[in-house]
Each structure stands twice: as structure tokens, then as C-alpha cells.
Amino acid sequence: ETGVTQSPTHLIKTRGQQVTLRCSSQSGHNTVSWYQQALGQGPQFIFQYYREEENGRGNFPPRFSGLQFPNYSSELNVNALELDDSALYLCASSLDHTDTQYFGPGTRLTVL
Amino acid sequence: AQSVTQLDSHVSVSEGTPVLLRCNYSSSYSPSLFWYVQHPNKGLQLLLKYTSAATLVKGINGFEAEFKKSETSFHLTKPSAHMSDAAEYFCVVSDQTGANNLFFGTGTRLTVIP
Numbered sequence: 001e002t003g004v005t006q007s008p009t010h011l012i013k014t015r016g017q018q019v020t021l022r023c024s025s026q027s028g029h030n031t032v033s034w035y036q037q038a039l040g041q042g043p044q045f046i047f048q049y050y051r052e053e054e055n056g057r058g059n060f061p062p063r064f065s066g067l068q069f070p071n072y073s074s075e076l077n078v079n080a081l082e083l084d085d086s087a088l089y090l091c092a093s094s095l096d097h098t099d100t101q102y103f104g105p106g107t108r109l110t111v112l
Numbered sequence: 113a114q115s116v117t118q119l120d121s122h123v124s125v126s127e128g129t130p131v132l133l134r135c136n137y138s139s140s141y142s143p144s145l146f147w148y149v150q151h152p153n154k155g156l157q158l159l160l161k162y163t164s165a166a167t168l169v170k171g172i173n174g175f176e177a178e179f180k181k182s183e184t185s186f187h188l189t190k191p192s193a194h195m196s197d198a199a200e201y202f203c204v205v206s207d208q209t210g211a212n213n214l215f216f217g218t219g220t221r222l223t224v225i226p
Contacts, residue, residue: 004155033213042202042216043156056211090155092214099144099206101214103156 002027004093004104012110013081021076021107025093031055032074033101034066037088049074050097078109086111114139114205116186118217126225131175131190133220135203138184144206145186146214147177151199159201162186173197198224 005024013019025032031050035043045058049068063079072093078085088108092101119134137143147159160171167179177188186203203217 033211035214035216040219042218043214044216045211045213048211048213050211056209056213058213092156094212097212099146099208099212099214100158100161102158103148105155 004091004102006089006091006104006107008107009105010108010110012112014112015081015083017081018077018079019081019109021078021089021091021109022073023076023091023093023104024073025091026102029093029095029102030072031094031097032068032072033092033094034074034076035090035092036060037090037106038084039087043090046076048097055097081111083111085109114143114207114215116145116203116205116215116217118201118203118220120220121218122221122223124223124225125193127195128192131188131193131197131222133188133201133203133222135186135188135217136184137186137203137205139205141208144208144212145177145179146204146206147171147175147186147188148202148204148216149199150202150219156202159188193222193224195224195226198222 033048034046037043047057048055052068068074088106090106092103094101115138145162148156
């Protein structure tokens with residue numbers, strides 16, 4: 001059984017740029033949720049994708065967008081990067097959007 | 113609305129002594145509650161989950177948590193701390209709506225002194 005994987009591990013961007021983060025869900029899972037974890041804080045829910053459709057969204061602006069593909073992998077896109085977007089971005093997969101979610105190792109984004 | 117409050121930002125124990133990490137929750141209905149652990153530069157690992165089947169929940173690595181509705185608490189315990197337990201611990205509640213997204217506490221950093 002393959003766990004949740006994310007790429008890249010680290011990323012450095014400058015303010016105003018755009019970034020795409022990728023996540024492969026655990027084998028057999030059809031739901032991917034994305035979370036932002038700022039330094040010293042707990043993760044915050046960004047949005048969830050279930051069977052290629054957005055299935056819930058947290059309090060994040062529209063410049064945070066996502067996709068889910070037929071193989072249930074997912075992308076998180078952030079446009080017009082701001083300094084406050086610097087964080088660890090975590091994705092989690094689950095089956096049929098149950099609340100038992102399994103997390104990937106995260107992508108550390110630094111915005112300069 | 114669902115939320116959790118972790119009462120200690122940092123807990124320090126000696127190796128071999130008991131661990132207690134405190135969490136209070138707020139929920140409009142019977143909650144699903146979790147504890148996750150995050151080791152440095154690692155993702156989150158699920159320790160245990162409460163779903164109302166039993167108030168005492170056993171998790172991995174010798175951890176357990178007790179759900180107390182009257183106190184709205186879900187404290188995490190372990191009888192004997194090991195050096196490898198040093199990490200950040202998050203108490204989490206599910207919103208139990210369509211997305212079942214998770215609300216995390218602010219975390220408790222556990223230090224284990226040799």
C-alpha cells in the first residue's frame with residue numbers, strides 16, 4: 001500500500017509569482033484535502049476534492065485553487081503569492097470524504 | 113462550530129515518566145476527535161480516533177485518550193515516555209459536515225528529558 005506523497009519537498013518563490021504543489025493520494029482513496037500550516041501553528045483547512053469536484057472550502061481567498069485528476073491525485077495552485085503564504089502545505093487523503101485522513105510529508109513553501 | 117483548545121503549548125517530562133497532554137473541545141454535536149503527532153520536518157501521523165464506540169481509545173505507540181463529555185475533554189496519556197515521543201502533538205475535531213474537514217488545535221510540544 002502506497003502512502004500519500006507530495007512534491008516538491010521545498011520551494012522558494014518571490015512575491016507575485018504563482019506556484020503549483022502536487023499530491024498523490026494513498027492507494028484506494030478518492031478524496032484529497034489540503035491544509036496550510038504556518039510556522040508554530042496548527043494546520044488550517046484550505047479545500048477538499050472528492051471525485052474531481054470541490055467538496056468544501058475553508059476561509060482562503062480565490063487565488064488558492066485546486067484540481068483533482070481521474071487517478072485522484074491533486075494539485076494546489078496559488079496565484080499572486082504573498083509573504084504570508086510561506087508555510088508547510090499538507091495534503092491528506094481519505095476514502096469517500098470520511099474524517100479519517102492520512103497526511104503526506106508536506107511541501108515547504110518560502111515566499112521572498 | 114467545532115474547535116479544540118490545547119491547554120499547554122509545551123510539556124516537558126523525564127524519560128520513563130507518564131505523559132499527559134490536555135485538550136478541551138467544543139462541538140455542536142457528538143464529535144469525532146483525534147490526536148495526531150508531527151515529528152520535526154515530517155508530516156502528521158494519526159495516533160488515535162474517538163468515534164463514540166468507547167470512551168477510552170487506545171492508539172499507536174502506547175498512547176491512549178479518554179473522552180469525557182461532562183468535562184468536554186479528550187486528554188492524551190502514555191504511562192512511560194520514550195525519547196522517540198518528543199514531537200508536536202495536535203488535538204483535532206472533525207466538523208462532520210460534507211467535507212469532514214479537520215480543525216486543529218495550536219499544538220503541544222513534548223520534550224523528553226533523558
